[in-house]
Amino acid sequence: MNRQINNPRGRTWPHTLLESAVFGGALLMASVALANTPAVSEAAKIVVKDLQETNSYNITSPAVEPLAMEKPKLPDLSGYTLEAALKKIDRSKPGKVRVSRMMEETGLKEFIGGDNKMAEWVARQRGIPDAIIIQDGYVSLQDVARQVPKQFLSEVSPGVYVARLPILVKDSGILEIDKRTRELRLSQEKGSFLVSEGKLLITQSQLNGWSESRNGPATFRKPSEFRPFLLTWGGSETWIANTKMASLGYDQSKSYGVSISQYTPNTAKVLNRPEPTGWIIxxxxxxxxxxxxxxxxxxxxxxxxxxxxxxxxxxxxxxxxxxxxxxxxxxxxxxxxxxxxxxxxxxxxxxxxxxxxxxxxxxxxxxxxxxxxxxxxxxxxxxxTDGITLYESGDNLLWGNRVVANRRHGIRVRNSTNIKLYENFAMANGLMGIYGHIKDLTDTDRDIELDPFDAEVSLIVVGGELAGNKSGPLSIDSPLSVELYDVSMLAPTKSSGISFNGVLGEHQSQILDLLVRQKKAVLIDPVESQSELRQ
Structure with missing residues (x-):
């Protein structure tokens, strides 16, 4: 029973950039082959094969009431403003600024420890590496520039500063970089970076990695090449507002660009510092x-x-x-x-x-x-690839998302149970609108070892629209359960009309009869329970 399903709600599509892309012919609908299942143990192969070959499913119509759900309550964003950020720090107590050896500071040990890490800064500073230290109160960047030698931090043009040492804000320190600083350039050649264990406020400014030899941004060239970065540690509070940052970070732990991180476990235990927090707005x-x-x-x-x-x-x-x-x-x-x-x-x-x-x-x-x-x-x-992807992550809610013209699936769910999909709009994706599947991860490089019985997928799909997805609206492989209700399906790409794949395809007539003609909810679950499969 293949049929085209009209929109039961008579909705009009909103006039958005997405609609322009769709109707302007800018859809990206390339089909991409699915990756091969990796080799698994013989025992796992048997169990996965049993799961994948289970095609005896009950198709029933449960009561609609249990599927009803109110719109999710989302956080109020009105308080996260520049004005609120500017009130976050106490400027009444002047802080102290000094230059000290990097190896003497806990907040910098990550960068001078094993694997001969310190050699990076020895080479760049041409000696035992130093850092600018801020502690015991509030300082502005202008205060720092007045209190350290100009070869370490200088104003090279009005409001533009170049730092040629690492800068550390200790847990008792507060550093503010505000609109008086048009740009703070962290020197790539000298190994500069910014680390905070205390409070850091950056507003209406710029923070950039800078190549002095090229007299321009330290643009990315290769993963291993040092570039300046910003890191805040456990116990820190960080507020960044109305600011631009560019050309930061490289492939080294805690040096990724803008990073907010608790200390390594041993250090965190000794210091007893709380988790870091803050805003970037x-x-x-x-x-x-x-x-x-x-x-x-x-x-x-x-x-x-x-x-x-x-x-x-x-x-x-x-x-x-x-x-x-x-x-x-x-x-x-x-x-x-x-x-x-x-x-x-x-x-x-x-x-x-x-x-x-x-x-x-x-x-x-x-x-x-x-x-x-x-x-x-x-x-x-x-x-x-996909629009929204869930890997091994159950008990999540997706509500009211618009997932359009992605090259593979609109929404892909792997090895994840109790996934609620409410009022989502998936259109013109290269493969399925919604794709749920199981995959055994034995012998993969992922650090989650799933028991084959834990490789399960279950979905609740309520409301929303699935339209014009190249391989079909829905495909669910070997689900633990699937519940469908009030799902609109439009504009099938196949001349035969709407066509389901996977378990849904095997029971398409029953599903469409309940879902479309009778306008009832549909529950698809295996005749054999998972406990029976375990025996």
């Missing part, structure tokens, strides 16, 4: 190794920024960060991987009203046991 980041990275960070706000043409990732919160707000950002042109990705137990966070497009891989990714997150009202389009 209404700013612009380009040509960074990572536009943003965080590790074990709490309640950080990334709002209203532009991340363009960064190298590996645009926005990349990592291990055990939680309570994050990633909202109203524009992320595009990421050269190697994803626009926005949260990975390794990044929980209870909000990703909403962002635009992520033209990135080398996916627009938005939830990865490696990142749970309890809300992804809502994002525009995800023209990315070079």
């Amino acid at each position: 209404d700013s612009e980041f380009s040509d960074l190794w990572y536009g943003f990275y965080c590790y074990e960070t709490r309640d950080f706000v990334i709002k209203g920024n532009t991340y363009r043409d960064n190298i590996v990732y645009g926005i990349d919160p990592h291990d055990r960060s939680h309570g994050l707000i990633i909202a109203e950002n524009t992320v595009h042109g990421t050269k190697k991987k994803h626009g926005i990705i949260i990975s390794r137990e990044v929980d209870r966070s909000f990703i909403f009203r962002n635009k992520s497009y033209d990135n080398k891989l996916s627009g938005v990714v939830l990865d490696r046991n990142s749970v309890g997150n809300i992804v809502a009202y994002n525009d995800i389009y023209q990315n070079h």
